[in-house]
Amino acid sequence: MKTAIDDLAILPATKDAWTLVYQDEFLLVVNKPAHLLTVPGRHPENQDCLINRVQQEFPSAAVVHRLDYDTSGLLVLPLSKKALSTISKEFQSRGTKKIYQAVVSGVPTPSAGTVDKAIAADTENRPLYKISLDGKASVTHYKVLKLLPEYQASLVQLEPVTGRSHQLRLHMQSIGHAILGDPFYANSEQQQQSGRLMLHAAELEFTHPQSGELMSFSAEPDFLKALR
Numbered sequence: 001m002k003t004a005i006d007d008l009a010i011l012p013a014t015k016d017a018w019t020l021v022y023q024d025e026f027l028l029v030v031n032k033p034a035h036l037l038t039v040p041g042r043h044p045e046n047q048d049c050l051i052n053r054v055q056q057e058f059p060s061a062a063v064v065h066r067l068d069y070d071t072s073g074l075l076v077l078p079l080s081k082k083a084l085s086t087i088s089k090e091f092q093s094r095g096t097k098k099i100y101q102a103v104v105s106g107v108p109t110p111s112a113g114t115v116d117k118a119i120a121a122d123t124e125n126r127p128l129y130k131i132s133l134d135g136k137a138s139v140t141h142y143k144v145l146k147l148l149p150e151y152q153a154s155l156v157q158l159e160p161v162t163g164r165s166h167q168l169r170l171h172m173q174s175i176g177h178a179i180l181g182d183p184f185y186a187n188s189e190q191q192q193q194s195g196r197l198m199l200h201a202a203e204l205e206f207t208h209p210q211s212g213e214l215m216s217f218s219a220e221p222d223f224l225k226a227l228r
Contacts, residue, residue, distance in 0.1 A: 013048035073201025086209035
């Protein structure tokens with residue numbers, strides 16, 4: 001019989017480095033590479049993560065929101081307890097704006113729309129989630145940015161209104177357009193089209209906890225370079 005620790009997945013951390021996008025005395029904005037946890041995982045071998053790497057240079061950095069292991073992109077990391085509290089409240093009230101870019105199979109029709117489907121944990125297939133009437137309300141706006149006929153795919157913009165686990169990947173798969181490289185929800189052919197989940201947190205907007213200024217940041221996904 002397996003022990004609890006044997007049931008936990010080991011997620012190898014990428015050697016790719018995180019990059020600093022913005023810095024002041026109150027916060028950092030960083031760009032996380034794919035295949036790196038935001039915080040330590042439950043398995044003892046999953047300690048190499050974004051926040052542990054960042055804290056080697058910025059010991060007071062704290063996590064206020066997360067990106068999945070497979071997802072790359074922008075994160076804000078407060079540097080003080082006051083900044084952490086202020087930014088946390090903004091995230092909880094949905095005052096922040098997060099926009100993702102993804103490459104999905106096929107071409108969504110219509111080219112812009114909203115997916116409004118509740119999501120629940122798939123208790124029989126952890127760590128997966130599923131569309132369920134008994135789940136939590138989940139809403140995603142999408143828009144096609146570019147057709148990629150040579151890949152039978154599209155570059156899309158995704159804006160989550162809610163922040164459920166696996167929301168973007170599950171919502172796109174539920175309308176027949178799984179994100180390429182998704183190890184959980186894409187079929188085998190779609191998984192083989194990319195060595196990584198083609199999902200990236202490309203834009204982040206929030207209010208500065210000290211000045212009250214609206215802060216906006218953007219970072220292009222690395223996978224776009226391979227599609228040009």
